[in-house]
Amino acid sequence: MAESPSTSRAPEPVGAYPYTRRVGNLLFLSGVGPRQRGQNGIPGVEVDEDGNVLQYDFESQCHAVFQNVRYILEEAGAKWDDLVDVTVFLTNMKDDFPVYNRLYAEYFASAQPCRTTLEINCLPTPIAIELKCIAALPN
Template structure:
């Protein structure tokens, strides 16, 4: 893999570790996990934290809209598009309370493009967020 295969968006939030936003392999684009954080700030849309950084409350709808926006940023800057998504893995930290809202908003964004989808509940994510997406798209 060459350095040119790595994509880092100028609009999506900075990675929280040593990884690019995406990698091109042939005509496929593999996105690293994308959350709802905002670039250049510690602010997380829809999340209220206490002084120690613990979650006091969160709004899953706001986080869904933000994470979908971040995925779109990465896709477009990499030369792909929302319509070229072929596989989406969604990680939720609270399936019981959040799935219905997430599923409704997901349907709004994906009504014209039906990528494969897997949704799983996990214990936590590396930042205080409730949703993260892992995506594969085509390029060209």
């Protein structure tokens, strides 16, 4: 039977889906972005009145995404080191990958999950990074 633990620290999902789904000892995380709970803005993002991105601080978004993943894991009874697979979606591989790769190496210095990084056209909100993760929970 699958469970969908809730979270009170990560941002609210932007659609009708749970942030996590536990099946056996695996915890699946839906796409996690840098938004912060209870706030409309996105860390490091400046938009005009029409919602067009004027500028963004990609490093701020990375830190926020990693923190949100940590929140979700902790509230589901998992730890950062329980991550076994991370899929990363970037909207600007050319400019943002070096920053992302450097920060990823810092955050995952001890835990070494499998990783796939993809460039995509856009995400549902004006964010530049989103993570999809799988963790293995202790029995």
